[in-house]
Amino acid sequence: MISFNNEKTFGFISKENVSAYEAAVKDAQEMLEKGTGKGSDFLGWLHLPSSITPAELADLKATAQTLRENCEVVIVAGIGGSYLGARAVIEALSNSFAWLEDNKKNPVIIYAGNNISEDYLFELTEYLKGKKFGVINISKSGTTTETALAFRLLKKQCEEQRGKEMARKVIVAITDAQKGAARITADKEGYKSYVIPDSVGGRYSVLTPVGLLPIAVAGFDIEQLIAGAVEMEKACGADVPFAQNPAAIYAATRNELHKAGKKIEILVNFCPKLHYVSEWWKQLYGESEGKENKGIYPASVDFTTDLHSMGQWIQEGERIIFETVVSVDKVNHKLEVPSDADNLDGLNYLAGKRVDEVNKMAELGTQLAHVEGGVPNMRVVMPKLDEHSIGSLFYFFERACGISGYLLGVNPFNQPGVEAYKKNMFALLNKPGYEAESKAIQAKL
Numbered sequence: 318m319i320s321f322n323n324e325k326t327f328g329f330i331s332k333e334n335v336s337a338y339e340a341a342v343k344d345a346q347e348m349l350e351k352g353t354g355k356g357s358d359f360l361g362w363l364h365l366p367s368s369i370t371p372a373e374l375a376d377l378k379a380t381a382q383t384l385r386e387n388c389e390v391v392i393v394a395g396i397g398g399s400y401l402g403a404r405a406v407i408e409a410l411s412n413s414f415a416w417l418e419d420n421k422k423n424p425v426i427i428y429a430g431n432n433i434s435e436d437y438l439f440e441l442t443e444y445l446k447g448k449k450f451g452v453i454n455i456s457k458s459g460t461t462t463e464t465a466l467a468f469r470l471l472k473k474q475c476e477e478q479r480g481k482e483m484a485r486k487v488i489v490a491i492t493d494a495q496k497g498a499a500r501i502t503a504d505k506e507g508y509k510s511y512v513i514p515d516s517v518g519g520r521y522s523v524l525t526p527v528g529l530l531p532i533a534v535a536g537f538d539i540e541q542l543i544a545g546a547v548e549m550e551k552a553c554g555a556d557v558p559f560a561q562n563p564a565a566i567y568a569a570t571r572n573e574l575h576k577a578g579k580k581i582e583i584l585v586n587f588c589p590k591l592h593y594v595s596e597w598w599k600q601l602y603g604e605s606e607g608k609e610n611k612g613i614y615p616a617s618v619d620f621t622t623d624l625h626s627m628g629q630w631i632q633e634g635e636r637i638i639f640e641t642v643v644s645v646d647k648v649n650h651k652l653e654v655p656s657d658a659d660n661l662d663g664l665n666y667l668a669g670k671r672v673d674e675v676n677k678m679a680e681l682g683t684q685l686a687h688v689e690g691g692v693p694n695m696r697v698v699m700p701k702l703d704e705h706s707i708g709s710l711f712y713f714f715e716r717a718c719g720i721s722g723y724l725l726g727v728n729p730f731n732q733p734g735v736e737a738y739k740k741n742m743f744a745l746l747n748k749p750g751y752e753a754e755s756k757a758i759q760a761k762l
């Protein structure tokens with residue numbers, strides 16, 4: 318199970334002030350459990366891990382097997398909460414170079430529908446030419462432009478390349494039970510489909526088929542992912558006392574830091590495979606808390622890479638930041654620094670040491686430097702990079718986000734701000750139904 322530590326924030330805020338959140342956290346936990354807070358229609362994620370049935374998991378695994386047997390490439394079409402969780406797990410657990418190998422054990426997973434770049438989509442359609450590919454089309458609303466546009470191209474190409482019958486077998490839809498174009502198409506074409514529950518918002522949906530199906534297609538153990546989340550569901554529950562509840566303490570500490578003027582939280586990793594875990598986390602906290610002119614700005618860095626770029630700002634820039642480090646305790650492979658007769662690079666003092674020992678000392682050295690430089694530091698430690706740990710990490714962050722949003726006084730489950738750009742884009746593109754907006758926006762240009 319993951320562990321959490323906030324000791325290195327206490328030079329900046331007091332332990333007493335963090336403990337003083339106990340009553341407010343209790344209220345927040347009660348709002349989550351009883352559905353009495355803002356956004357209570359979207360609490361379906363709260364007990365998702367413990368309520369998924371073996372039959373549901375078996376069905377997802379069977380669909381994943383069909384895609385694995387019939388596809389060398391699978392495109393996950395989705396944006397925001399409809400792809401970031403799956404990508405976070407798949408990139409964290411995949412061999413970094415497996416997709417370059419000739420004899421692949423697993424289908425190559427590619428992501429689309431998360432941008433509107435013509436070059437990206439052109440290059441994707443070129444790459445797919447002659448390949449046995451399938452598509453998982455993921456959209457809760459079923460109407461998101463980025464995803465719908467990519468799916469239109471991919472469906473056409475899949476049908477042309479693989480024939481209508483095979484396309485029907487290797488296209489899967491994950492969408493609303495009734496509404497939206499993705500649902501209508503899935504029903505009309507007879508695709509296998511899964512429902513995203515109404516009560517689960519996009520950014521909280523990784524433990525539904527939205528995340529689970531792509532993860533299973535990529536060859537990872539979704540039962541272990543859920544088992545890790547179940548463990549954390551218990552550890553972060555409303556019945557767990559504040560002082561022993563990692564989600565409660567994390568939520569309280571970051572809110573107290575915010576009060577003390579720390580406006581930006583930087584999620585840090587020392588393992589590039591965790592890059593998309595940070596992207597998932599940024600969406601979760603950014604969309605949940607950034608509203609009503611409030612909220613901690615969620616940023617992320619990959620160390621030690623970014624120590625050679627953003628490290629300067631973090632060490633000496635404006636003191637409005639704090640760091641939350643996601644650390645992996647045990648690596649999965651062993652590699653020692655070799656000895657070299659000439660020692661021209663001066664690295665013989667490291668000969669025989671594990672590369673991870675060097676990385677861990679970089680991690681410790683960075684923590685000491687940043688804390689001394691005025692950056693409070695929290696740590697979330699995963700025992701290792703596997704499905705179980707990531708499942709527990711996901712639930713920890715989700716639960717803490719719900720609590721933290723309520724502590725901040727916002728609705729952590731809506732995202733009204735993401736509509737503004739869509740309205741303008743539709744007006745500029747003269748989408749039917751947007752005639753008045755088109756006129757108004759043209760007048761502004």
Ligand code: PA5
Nearest residue numbers: 397398399456457458461519520
């Ligand atoms: O968290 C959210 O709700 C959003 O970021 C959505 O996940 C994103 O906009 C994609 O929406 P949809 O699944 O409806 O295509």
